[in-house]
Amino acid sequence: MHLWRLSKKDAQRAKSELRLTGSFDALEGLLRHSIAYGHQRLVVRRYLLGEALGLPRLATYTAFFDAAISRLAPGELQAAREAAATRAAQIQESRRQTSAIGRAP
Numbered sequence: 001m002h003l004w005r006l007s008k009k010d011a012q013r014a015k016s017e018l019r020l021t022g023s024f025d026a027l028e029g030l031l032r033h034s035i036a037y038g039h040q041r042l043v044v045r046r047y048l049l050g051e052a053l054g055l056p057r058l059a060t061y062t063a064f065f066d067a068a069i070s071r072l073a074p075g076e077l078q079a080a081r082e083a084a085a086t087r088a089a090q091i092q093e094s095r096r097q098t099s100a101i102g103r104a105p
Helices: 008-021 024-037 040-053 058-069 076-103
Strands: none
Touching: 008 024, 008 076, 024 040, 024 058, 040 058, 040 076
């Protein structure tokens, strides 16, 4: 698990990469980082975002997700699902815009 921890600089870089490109590697790195540090709510948020975006290898982290959701207050899981869906839509739109820029004449 210590190997999953990111430095502050690497975590910031991964967040930026995820926001700008929707990188699966960045998302998986951030999910692992949250697991390593025991950030339960971030584990839930990042797992659900991975689910919404179709992150490969997500099943690897299901046990951590299940443990994290067992600690949530009523209603938090649904709110996290809604937030993940919204965030996934934003990331997908960013991906479309980025690919459209590359195809511009």
